[in-house]
Amino acid sequence: MRIDRLLSILLILSSKGIVTAKELAEHFEVSVRTIYRDIDKICEAGVPVAANGGKGGGFYIIENYSLDNLFFDEGELHTLMAMMKGMSIVFGKNQQFNDIVLKFQNADKNNNNKEDSLNINMSHFSMEEELKEYLYIINQAIEKTKILVFYYINRNMEYSERIVEPIRIEFSHGQWYLAGYCRVREDYRRFKLVRIKDLKLGEIFTKRIISSEELDEIFNKSYDKKNIKVKLKFSNRIGNQLTEYFFKDTIKERQDGAFIVDDLFPYEEGLIRFILEFGKECEVLEPEYLRNETKKYLENILEKYNG
Known part of the structure; x- marks a missing residue:
């Protein structure tokens, strides 16, 4: 018997009041x-669960x-609810996420009419309908231990079919990633x-034994290999804005008023575009x-306008 189902039933009863066995069975x-x-x-x-027969029973x-919450006070619960409200645009199709929200809504019901002091909006992170659907499919694949089949576009705009055993979803630097074992490349990839493109569920697979720490180490080594040491010079006009993009200890002010940023950056196609944003x-x-x-990038742009 699944403990998570028992907990979810308890949360539904606590939140909704009277619920029929048929409704729970369908859910x-x-x-x-x-x-x-x-x-x-x-x-x-x-837990004192009772039953009423007949219509409306x-x-x-x-x-x-009431279900006493042992870990959070009212302020902490209200903050958690604000965070979950912001994340619902991402995981709103995931049943486990919705069950968790139900739990905290019930625990936070005394604060439901309280003015929100924290507002988290994830919608600006490229959350198109396709991306939300992909997050749902990936979650399903992870929960049901099914492979994912899709076409992947590399930095040279080349398509290749991938067959991946999914492990986890990651959000880093404003981007969503799928982490898993790629059967085509025979290695762990992100x-x-x-x-x-064209993400689809495949057959059930046997999970590989790897810890989160081991996976992090693999990805970190790969990330370090792609990093390059970059030195950038900024005018004093935007000096006070640099901490929005770089760590303070990487920023040095020169005597002439200019600023130098000396740091490691991932060597990928987005680096030049990032630099040119300034x-x-x-x-x-x-x-x-x-x-x-x-x-050369700038010369190519100029050539288009001069042509």
Whole structure:
């Protein structure tokens, strides 16, 4: 018997009041008989669940009984609810996420009418409908241990079919990633969701034994290999804005008022575009090949307008 289903039933009863066995069976895609057994287990655990027969009847938790939250005070719960509200645009199709929200909504019901002091909006992170659908499919694949099949677009705009055993979803530097074992490359890889096309569920697979720490180490080594040391010069016009983009200890002010940023950056196609976002206020000093690549990039743009 699944503990998570018992907990979810308890949370639904606590939040919604009276719920029929049929409604619960449809929600969890099990038989009515299974729901009755689940209710018996909940009662054995000491939760007073009662039942009313006839029209409008169903299971309910007796009046004046509440689920005491052992870990959060009211302020912490209200903050968590604000965070979950912001994340609902991403994981709103995920049943486990919705069950968690139900739990905290019930625990936070005394604050439901309280003015929100924290507002988290994830919608600006390229959350198109396709991306939300992909997040849902990936979650399904991870939960059901199914492979994912899709076409992936590399930095040269080349398509290749990938067959991936999914491990986790990651959000880093404003981008969503799928992390898993790629059967095509025979290695652990990380894929940007915005570059994935025609994502589909495949057959069930046997999970590989790897810890989160081992996976992090693999990705960190790969990330370090792609990093390059870059030195950028910024005019004093935007000096006070640099901490919005770089760590303070990487920024040095020169005597002439200019600012130098000396740090590691991922060497990928987005680096030059990032640098050019600063316009004439930024200059690449080192390495020389990045300076030349930036110059060539600008020359190609100028050629289009002069042509």
